[in-house]
Structures are given as C-alpha cells and as structure tokens.
Amino acid sequence: MNIEQLKEQIIDALNLEDLTPNDIDNDAPLFGEGLGLDSIDALELIVLMEKYYGIKLQNPAEGKQIFKSVNTMAAYIDEHRTK
C-alpha cells in the first residue's frame, strides 16, 4: 500500500487544498483532533475506499476502527482491496 498515494487521495477527496501529504501524520487521528474531520468527511472516505480500492464498507461498527488514522485505513485496504 502506497501511503503517500492514499494521503493524496484523502486530500483530493476532502478538498484539503492547504495540506500536503507530509502534513498528515500517519498515526494521527483523522476525526476529532488530528485532521479534525467530521461525519460529512466520513462519507467521502467511504466513497474513496469504494472508488479506488473496490471496498464497499457495509458495517457501521467497523468505521471507527478503519478511519482511526491513515495507517489503519491503509492496513484495512491492504487486507480487503479488490482492485
């Protein structure tokens, strides 16, 4: 999994034009503190996973764990990607 590419996709999906991949800490929380994302952004991340990696997230209970940080997202993608 190319972490830098994933960060670029996140920046693009969420319109975080002021940020570069270097500004995003791999282990920093995506929601709340850290990147400060909220539920509106969760939708973009869900669609990002579907669009680029063919992962259709169905289970709401998994979300919190998957979107904890860039690293947890990347780990989930590695394990479940279909493209």
Added chain:
Amino acid sequence: MSLEHDNWKGTTGGMPWMQRTLICWLSVVDQRVIYAIMSVVILFYMLFGHAGYITMYHFYRRCRKESWYRAFGHVYMNHYRFGQVVIDRFAAFGGKKYQFVFDEACRNEYLALGKKEEGFVQLSCHMGNYELAGYSMRQERKKMYPLVFMGETETMMLNRQKMFRENGIEMVPVASDMSHVFVLNNALREGHIASMPGDRVFGSTKSLPCAFMGGTADLPVGPFQMAVTRDLPVVPVFVMKENWNTYRVFSYILMPDNDLPKPLRMQRLAQQFADLMSAMVDRYPTQWFNYFDFVRY
C-alpha cells in the same frame, strides 16, 4: 455533535403520558375540536413562550417585510398551524387518515424516479408536515431511510417506528459514531432513498451559505454532498396543510451540474433548494416552523 439552537430543540412538546392521552382522545374525538381549544391556548403560549414568538415576529418583519400588525397576525397563525400539524401527527398515530393532493406532473416524475435503479436524496424541511406524508407515501421498488434525531419522547419514537415500518420506512438515528453515514451510504448504493432535513445543520460544523429571503441562510453540507459524491438527484418534498384533513404535496427533482467543480455543484443544489423553500414560504407564509434565527442579515 449537533448544532442545537438555544431557544428551540425541534422536538415535540409534552410529557409522554400527555402525548399518549392525546393519541387516545384523537382516536375518538374529531381533531377540529382540539384545533378549537388550541386556538385559545395559543394566546397564552405566545404570551409566555417568548423565544419562538419573537423569532417568528422578526422573520415576518425582516424576511417578509410585513407591517407589525400583519406580522403579529402571522405569528398567531403560524403557532396555530404548527399546533395543527402536531395534532395531525398524533391523530395519525391514533388511526386518522388524511388526504394528500399531488400535482400530477410532480407525482409522475417522482414515481418515475422511484422505478429507476439509482437511489436519490430526498430533502425535507421544517415547513408543513413532511413526516405525516411519510406515513402515506411509498415507492414500489425503493425503501426509504429517513435520518431522525433521537431527542423525541419514547411515545413519539414508538409510534413513528410503528407507522414507518408499515410503509417500508427504516429510521436512521443520528449517532455520534457516524454509523448513520454508513447506513445512508449503503441505502443509496443499493438504489434506495436517503431522506434528511435540508434546512438543519447537524453532525458537522460545515455549512453552505445560501441567499434566502433577502439574507443568508446556512444549509447543511451533508445531503448535498451525499448527492454530488454519488452523482444522484436531490428531491425536495414539501407537504403543506391546505385544510383540516388535506395536505398538498410538492416534489421537485434537482440534478447535480456535472460541468461545475464539486464544491460549486453542492452550492448550486443548496441554492436551488433555498429558492424552493423561499417560494414555498411565499405561498404558505404561516407554515414556516424554524423557531430560531434561520436567516442572517
């Protein structure tokens, strides 16, 4: 989590036992009797419930440029109408059936949309009695997933659940773990309907400022982003009270403009929705039920 307003929580008033009693009464008493009692009670409500009264008075004065006496009359009628729509909801819980009149073109377009594979985002707002129509409207091939707040009493939620279930409607509670986003996204991916308020910012601090009645109103990003991200239509539905047992239903289909960049596509849809709300206020000035400073000047 939610951007609650100091003066207005947007939930139905009364203790659960009062609501249960009202439902029992309305199953045997004509709701017009309750309307008549309410027409007197409202005067006291206006006298002691200043917050909603003053906000609405300013709405009529500033947004609709009405004279003070006309604005005052409209505030009374607004409270009366609001009482009526709440009573109608309880009457529906008690088994009362209402008539819904559709514009034929609107209805055909709405039903045609329901036959397509793709889902859509249906928008409600705090005008008229959208929820009541939810008990009667249904799409043959699609389930509806309305986003709801869990601030209502148990009586309201249980009755809502019961009536919604009869119409193939699955309530989606707003949750702090964002599970509602997953459920709504799944619903849209499977070609169903995600229904949510288009006039209330919640679960996010982000909003889309739109021109509205001479000022600016902040509309929520969520519904418009959901539609644009999945490239789906937005369908505002207004259910407006015409007389004691009849409501008129208006539905519109708004498509994201794919020639625009994504943020502008959302903004355009939000503005179109704001324009439709504004037109509906012009037509039904006393059925605007956002009891907080909705418009900034």
